[in-house]
Amino acid sequence: MQKLRSQNGLMGWLMVSPLAVVLLIFLVLPIIMIAVVSFWRATEFSIIPAFELENYTFLFSSPVTYTVFLNTFKYALLTWMFTCVIGFTVAYYLAFHIRTLTWQVALFLLCTIPFWTSNIIRMISWIPFLGRNGIANSTLISWGVIDEPLDWLLFSDFSVVLAFVHLYTLFMVVPIFNTMMRIDKSLIEAARDGGANGAQILWNVIIPLTKPGIMIGTIFVVTLVMGDFFTVRIMSGSQSANVGRLISNDIALLQYPSASATAIVLLLTVLLVIGILLRFVDIRKEL
Amino acid sequence: MTRYTKRNGLSRRTLLKTGIATAATALAAPMVWAQSNIVLRQAGTGVSAFNEIAAKAFDDLGITLEMTALDSDAVTQRVATQPNSFDIADIEYWICKKVWPTGNLQAMDTSRIANYDKIAGTFLSGKLTPESNIAQGTAPHTVGFTSGANGTDFVQEQSGWMTLIPTIYNADTLGIRPDLIGRPITNWSELLNPEFKGKASILDISSIGIMDMAMVVESMGEYTYPDKGNMTREEIDLTLAIFTEAKKNGQFRAFWKSFDESVNLMASGEVVIQSMWSPAIAAVRSQGIPCVYQPLEEGYRSWGGGMGLAAGLDGAKLDAAYEYINWYLSGWAGGFLMRQGYYSAVPETSKDFMSDDEWGFWFEGKASQGDIVSPQGTIMEGAGAVRDGGSFYDRMGAVACWNSVMDENQYMVRKWNEFVAA
Numbered sequence: 001m002q003k004l005r006s007q008n009g010l011m012g013w014l015m016v017s018p019l020a021v022v023l024l025i026f027l028v029l030p031i032i033m034i035a036v037v038s039f040w041r042a043t044e045f046s047i048i049p050a051f052e053l054e055n056y057t058f059l060f061s062s063p064v065t066y067t068v069f070l071n072t073f074k075y076a077l078l079t080w081m082f083t084c085v086i087g088f089t090v091a092y093y094l095a096f097h098i099r100t101l102t103w104q105v106a107l108f109l110l111c112t113i114p115f116w117t118s119n120i121i122r123m124i125s126w127i128p129f130l131g132r133n134g135i136a137n138s139t140l141i142s143w144g145v146i147d148e149p150l151d152w153l154l155f156s157d158f159s160v161v162l163a164f165v166h167l168y169t170l171f172m173v174v175p176i177f178n179t180m181m182r183i184d185k186s187l188i189e190a191a192r193d194g195g196a197n198g199a200q201i202l203w204n205v206i207i208p209l210t211k212p213g214i215m216i217g218t219i220f221v222v223t224l225v226m227g228d229f230f231t232v233r234i235m236s237g238s239q240s241a242n243v244g245r246l247i248s249n250d251i252a253l254l255q256y257p258s259a260s261a262t263a264i265v266l267l268l269t270v271l272l273v274i275g276i277l278l279r280f281v282d283i284r285k286e287l
Numbered sequence: 288m289t290r291y292t293k294r295n296g297l298s299r300r301t302l303l304k305t306g307i308a309t310a311a312t313a314l315a316a317p318m319v320w321a322q323s324n325i326v327l328r329q330a331g332t333g334v335s336a337f338n339e340i341a342a343k344a345f346d347d348l349g350i351t352l353e354m355t356a357l358d359s360d361a362v363t364q365r366v367a368t369q370p371n372s373f374d375i376a377d378i379e380y381w382i383c384k385k386v387w388p389t390g391n392l393q394a395m396d397t398s399r400i401a402n403y404d405k406i407a408g409t410f411l412s413g414k415l416t417p418e419s420n421i422a423q424g425t426a427p428h429t430v431g432f433t434s435g436a437n438g439t440d441f442v443q444e445q446s447g448w449m450t451l452i453p454t455i456y457n458a459d460t461l462g463i464r465p466d467l468i469g470r471p472i473t474n475w476s477e478l479l480n481p482e483f484k485g486k487a488s489i490l491d492i493s494s495i496g497i498m499d500m501a502m503v504v505e506s507m508g509e510y511t512y513p514d515k516g517n518m519t520r521e522e523i524d525l526t527l528a529i530f531t532e533a534k535k536n537g538q539f540r541a542f543w544k545s546f547d548e549s550v551n552l553m554a555s556g557e558v559v560i561q562s563m564w565s566p567a568i569a570a571v572r573s574q575g576i577p578c579v580y581q582p583l584e585e586g587y588r589s590w591g592g593g594m595g596l597a598a599g600l601d602g603a604k605l606d607a608a609y610e611y612i613n614w615y616l617s618g619w620a621g622g623f624l625m626r627q628g629y630y631s632a633v634p635e636t637s638k639d640f641m642s643d644d645e646w647g648f649w650f651e652g653k654a655s656q657g658d659i660v661s662p663q664g665t666i667m668e669g670a671g672a673v674r675d676g677g678s679f680y681d682r683m684g685a686v687a688c689w690n691s692v693m694d695e696n697q698y699m700v701r702k703w704n705e706f707v708a709a
Contacts, residue, residue: 046368064705071708133556151485154557155541237541237552238491239534241708249704254364 031267038260047256055261064246065262069269072242074157075232076225076273079164083221084214086165087172091213092206094173095180108177115170123163123231130154130162155237163235164225171224172217179213180206215281219274226270325607326351330366331377332359335455335592335629339662340620348614350607366391366595375608376595381425381494381692383451383595390439392595394448399609402616405633407683410453410591411445415684424498424516424689427453427591451593452612453632455624458587458682461499462553462563466577475499475506475585478560479533488552488561489530491542493703494696498588498688499562500526506585516691520698527702531709542707546570553578565628568675569667580675586687587676593632625649626662630679652678 041050059065090111098104114122129135130153137149152158183206191201229244243266250259329336329352341352355373357365363385366376370391378386386392397403408414413421413428421428431453432446433439441450463472468483478487478499490496501515504526512522533539540558543549550570552558563580571578594615596608614620621631622640626649631637638646647653652674659668676682693699 046364062701062705064701064708067708127551128555131555131557151540233544237488237539238544238707239539239541241704245707246704249707252358252360253700254360 034260034263037257038264040257040260042255042257047254055258056265058258059261059265064241068241068243068246071240072226072244075160075164075242076222078157078161079168079225080218080221082161082165083169083172084218086169087176087217088210088214090169090173091176091180091210094177095183096206111170111173119167120230123167123234126159126163126166126235127154130159155235155239157236157240160232160235160240163231164228167231168221168224171220172214175216175220176210176213179210183209211281212283215277215283218277222273222277223270226266226273324351325349325604326353327374327604327608327611328353328355328372329375329377329594330355330357330362330373331375331594332357332362332379332382332592335377335624337623339623340615343619343623344611344614347619348607348610350611352611370597371599374597374600374604375611376597377454377592378451378595379590379592379690380427380430380451381690383593384425384430384441384692387430387433387441387450387595388439390437391598392450393598393600394433394436394438394450395452395596395609395612396436397445397447397449399613400449400452400616401613402633402636405635406453406616407630407632407634409456409683409686410593410632415680419684422586422589422686422688423512423514424691426689427451427456427593431593451595452616453591453593454615454620455629455631456589456591456683457565457629458589458676458686459562459564460583460587460676461581462549462561462568462571463579463581464553464556464559464577465579467556467559472560472581473584475502475583476508478503478562479507479529479538481536481538483538483560485537485540486557486559487538488541488543488549488558489539490549490562491544491707493700494692495588495590495690496562497523497526497699497703498690500530502583502585502588502687504529506583515688517693518695518699520695523693523695523699523702527706531706534706534709569628569661573665573667582676582682582685586685587682588688588690589683589686590690623662626660630683634679648672648674650679652676652681 037047038055039051039053041048041052041054094104094107098107127134131137132149132151132154134154136153137146140146141149187205187209188201191205196204226242227244229242229248232240232242233245233248243262247259247262247266250256250262327350331354336354336356338354341354344350344352359379359382362376362378363382365372366378366382366386367389370389376386376392383392408416408419410427410431413419413426429443430441431450432442432444433448433450434442434446435448438448461472461475461478467486477483478489489499497518498515501512501518504510505512505515507529509529510522510525512518518526541548541552543552543561546564546567549561549563549567552561553563553567553571554574554576565580568578568580594612596605600608616631616633616636618633618636618638618640621633621637622645624631625634625637625641626645628649634650638650641649644656645659648655648659648668655668655670655672657670658666659672661667
């Protein structure tokens with residue numbers, strides 16, 4: 001008996017080891033490497049192993065860092081707000097207003113169709129649409145809504161957030177839809193029997209029960225937006241910066257240590273944000 | 288990354304072609320390398336890494352060129368740190384200023400360069416014609432010569448030992464949409480003219496963008512730089528402060544980083560005035576949209592590239608490299624590059640490889656007689672067109688500054704990041 005138990009333990013270890021090895025090699029080691037390099041020194045041509053805090057002191061003493069981190073949070077917050085409202089509405093409609101499972105699945109698949117194309121193409125196609133002489137402006141002018149083309153439609157914070165919302169709303173729809181489908185319909189009936197109106201049911205029954213889905217979607221959206229650099233560069237016409245662009249600028253100039261330091265700070269920031277989010281909802285308990 | 292490889296005996300057709308080419312050029316070229324399988328690895332910035340040139344070099348000389356195109360930062364690093372990874376470095380002159388002192392490139396004996404005397408004066412004395420002024424910045428002749436075969440310094444006279452053989456160069460200025468501006472533009476300062484609020488753009492590549500900015504600041508009369516190509520910290524602050532204010536006032540529609548972005552901004556009418564490169568102007572025009580590479584009173588910002596030999600190159604490979612360079616300067620390659628709107632180091636040898644009309648249009652600044660066709664076969668201009676800026680001597684004679692690397696480069700880059708984030 002004793003022998004069997006120890007063998008079980010061994011089997012258990014063996015069974016998790018492939019995953020552990022993969023994570024170790026492809027996740028943990030690279031991050032350790034980045035952390036190590038962030039303390040190195042760089043000249044114009046080479047990087048020199050060292051243990052210096054220069055990269056971090058420069059990062060924290062530069063006003064650019066704070067502007068850029070603030071900007072990154074701004075994009076993350078705005079994108080989260082819009083994707084959350086749109087994602088919740090779409091999921092709610094699919095889960096509670098569509099009656100048959102076939103139609104639910106069909107409409108859900110319909111939502112995913114735009115995601116069959118590259119997200120770079122989906123993003124860049126906004127540029128001719130929103131441009132000064134683009135479809136949006138010429139339509140509004142022909143309707144007589146505006147006299148002059150609206151310049152803020154493109155190469156602005158508006159276009160950046162619009163592109164993010166367009167790219168990432170599905171990441172909200174999927175987990176919210178998933179949790180909503182698990183809600184026992186009899187709970188809603190019970191609430192209605194107890195005299196609750198539609199708004200009360202939504203606020204007191206459905207939202208609390210979909211919190212884990214909202215939280216998973218939030219984690220997706222926040223991490224994707226905070227790690228992005230390409231969308232911000234293209235949609236702002238290179239005129240605003242987020243942390244990702246700071247890192248990519250450093251890499252272009254071969255300043256790998258300084259890029260690593262920024263990456264580590266970004267990683268810690270994102271982990272902190274997710275840590276705070278998880279305080280609100282225990283995802284594992286409610287899944 | 289583009290890479291061109293053409294090996295001997297890959298196909299029967301290649302063999303046949305080589306055979307014919309060998310027979311045809313046996314009299315003209317002193318040596319043909321086809322039998323010895325010489326391969327030269329050329330690493331460069333990609334501006335001049337054309338497959339057509341590699342193919343023609345193979346046909347004429349039997350030398351296989353493996354071309355690797357990298358961005359300028361990567362090629363700088365490679366020349367400085369991996370000297371065995373290339374045979375020929377195809378770099379810009381400001382990169383040469385950075386990497387020559389490492390000793391990873393070897394000096395070229397000018398007595399082995401057949402057309403040395405015919406190389407444009409810009410690269411020898413700094414003066415295109417005896418009356419020309421020497422431009423600011425990293426002018427090619429200031430980093431073009433070294434003291435001896437093993438020199439790691441730069442000398443200001445023609446010492447007989449060259450660092451780089453010039454290959455390709457041009458004079459850059461602002462591109463404009465004449466149809467949307469509707470009045471003549473004659474000064475760099477127009478880039479910050481409030482009239483073009485929200486319709487201007489500048490390139491987001493710090494080392495080049497800062498030079499365009501300096502041209503604008505001088506033209507506005509805000510400041511006259513002792514040397515635009517080597518600013519002090521105060522001068523960098525001053526320059527970027529002027530542009531940061533303009534950015535906050537909404538002067539710029541966008542910044543561009545890649546060639547196609549600059550084409551799209553101009554073609555869509557988002558931008559009517561911006562820093563631009565010559566082939567981008569051609570791309571806008573080929574869409575039937577009027578676009579002018581506007582010559583300006585203050586002159587051009589110029590750039591130039593050249594080929595350097597790796598320090599480790601010797602024996603037959605070194606001979607082949609000289610052979611290739613002599614071939615490069617002998618005219619065909621120059622004609623090919625001039626048909627793209629660039630200039631070649633020895634312009635006169637290219638005349639035999641271009642039609643009279645092409646030579647008149649690209650070099651002499653004359654009106655074209657018929658269609659002007661690019662080497663790839665697209666029609667660039669119809670009859671009666673005149674090149675913006677005129678002749679070679681009008682354009683290259685009016686260079687105000689060269690692309691440069693400053694002593695305060697790292698400071699400048701940090702300030703540039705602040706400008707983008709502002």
